[in-house]
Amino acid sequence: MSQIPAELQYTAEHEWVAAGEPATVGITAHAADALGDVVYLELPEVGATVTAGAVCGEIESTKSVSELFAPVDGTVVEVNTAAVDDPSVVNADPYGAGWLLKVAVSGEPGGLLSAAQYTELVGD
Amino acid sequence: MSDDAVAAEARPSPLHDEHVALGATLVPFAGWSMPLRYGSDLAEHTAVRSTAGLFDLSHMAEIWLLGPEAGAFLDHALVGSFRGMAVGRARYTMICVESGAVLDDLIVYRTADEAYLVVANAANHDPVLAALRERVGDRDVTVEDRTDTTALIAVQGPRALEILEATPGLAVEGLADLRYYAALEGTFDVDGQARPVLVARTGYTGEDGFELFVDADTVGVPLWRALLAAGEPFGLVPAGLAARDSLRLEAGMPLYGHELDLTVTPYAAGLGRVVKLDKTDADGAPLDFVGRAALYARAHSEPARVLVGLVGESRRAARQGYDVTTRGGTHVGHVTSGAPSPTLGVPIAMAYVTPEASAEGTELAVDVRGRLEPVHVVPLPFYRRP
Missing domain, CATH: 2.40.30.110 (Aminomethyltransferase beta-barrel domains)
Incomplete structure (x- = not known):
């Protein structure tokens, strides 16, 4: 059973968002477990504009690769360089040290799932 | 249908409960539910390279060819040469169709004068079994599918030999001297009864290691547990299909459905050496085998x-x-x-x-x-x- 913190919001593509200024973005424990050990992260650069629902990066494990979808519109203000250097933190602590991006959100985020909705989606 | 539903319908390995107890992530694989990983697939991969890993390969197909003409039959049905293979030896080979394309890659073990074991990929169990049954014709050979009653457990890695030697109840005379691609009969003690074990020095990881064929019902679980316990001090960890795949890729070993399928010949795959075009029968006459004509042409042209x-x-x-x-x-x-x-x-x-x-x-x-x-x-x- 993967952990799904109640205070976060989620996408159907298994990203999580912590509301704030800026908002913090990562991938869920469910996604990290499905990928296996993450060995490579390709993240957007600071200053890049991201669009909700559009691909903004890649998360690669030995077994597979998955795209990172931006959960919100906005501008990237920080990327987790520690996670880029040691992607194993994405598996070890997906909601903490394994965060990926901080995004200055433009406009009103929409279409995100609550923890209850995401729990239903992944069937945990 | 969700992956979970597929997994629920898939056949459990004889070691299924062990995997569940070890916290494995189980996935559907060729109709079976098998462990993908137990924890970290990278750690499992590294353990096999540095110490040892324990694999459940019970999904693999075990098909026995028994009888006085078993060797001659395999010479006809497969691309390799088996009649003259020594008892106790193993050989990597392929079964091709008439066009020369690969139906599956196999390991064939000769365990007695009139007994050969063919190990096929799980995904190809049905087509290989059907092809062998069709090709046997009226030869004095019994084709016996023992996939369901066989557990196959592999110990792979530089510490594999020490682990087998340290496993209580496992008795295999001459194990240390067993050559690569050779096999020995031994026993494993279950509740005071010596049960047969076929131990082969083969593998799919690029490391030294052994594969143990045992009865699924009586020996599989106790042998798995004994190996896991005996191996722990040597750094043995259970390892899943994810590590198996990354290990075989590093070792440059083909996987059916990836490097091999019905669109390629052994030559294209760089494995033309397994095709014995010059096989002869017991009288020294040229021996025709399934796919020979097409393979002969391919051998003499650039793929x-x-x-x-x-x-x-x-x-x-x-x-x-x-x-x-x-x-x-x-x-x-x-x-x-x-x-x-x-x-x-x-x-x-x-x-x-x-x-x-x-x-x-x-x-x-x-x-x-x-x-x-x-x-x-x-x-x-x-x-x-x-």
Whole structure:
């Protein structure tokens, strides 16, 4: 059973968002477990504009690769360089040290799932 | 249908409850529910390279050929030569169709004068069994499918021999001297009863190691537990299909459905050595075998594409099905398997490319999700044990 913190919001593509200024973005424990050990992260650069629902990066494990979808519109203000250097933190602590991006959100985020909705989606 | 529903319908391994107790992630694989990983697939991979890993391979197909004509039958049905193979030896081989294409790759063990064991891929259990039954004709050979009653457990890694020697109740005389691609009969003690074990020095990881064939009902679980316990001080960990795949890729070993299928011949795969075109029968006359005519023609012509190893020069790994191109973007082939190599720390891949693009050192590219990533051709395997 993967952990799904109640205070976060989620996408159907298994990203999580912590509301704030800026908002913090990562991938869920469910996604990290499905990928296996993450060995490579390709993240957007600071200053890049991201669009909700559009691909903004890649998360690669030995077994597979998955795209990172931006959960919100906005501008990237920080990327987790520690996670880029040691992607194993994405598996070890997906909601903490394994965060990926901080995004200055433009406009009103929409279409995100609550923890209850995401729990239903992944069937945990 | 969700993956979970498929997994629920898949056949459980005889060691299923052990995997569940060990916290394995189980996935549907060729109709079976098998462990993908127990914890970290990277740690499992590394353990096999540095100490040892324990694998459940009970999904593999075990088909026995029994009778006085079993060897002669295999000479007809497969591309290799088996009548003269010594008892106790094993051989990597293939079963082809008349067109010369590969129906499956196999390991054949001769365990007695009139007993051969054919181990086939789980996904090819049905077609291989059907082909063997069809090809046997009126020969004095019994084709016996023992897949359901056999547990296959592998111990792979540099500490494998020490682990088997340290396993209580496992008695295999001459184990230390067992050659690569050879097998021995031994016993494993279950509740005071010595049960038969066929121990082979074979594997699919590029490391030293053993594969143990035992009765699924009576021996599988107790042997698994004994090996796991005895191996723990040596650093043995249970390892799943994810590690098995990354290990075999580093070792340059083909996987059916990736490097091998019904569109390639053994020659294209660089495995023409397994085809014995000059086989003879007991009277010394040339022996026709299934696929021979087509394979003879292929042996004497250049294949349209050849299997090569590719090493990536960037971080993004090629994956099965991706296009291989020149650096300028001209299509020259496709990737069959690819991953970031845990041992080498760079992306590696196997690919079929045109002969002109296959020379060692050739600079190529792979279209990785819309972006060309630079790679170059290297000899296989990527990894050879020290």
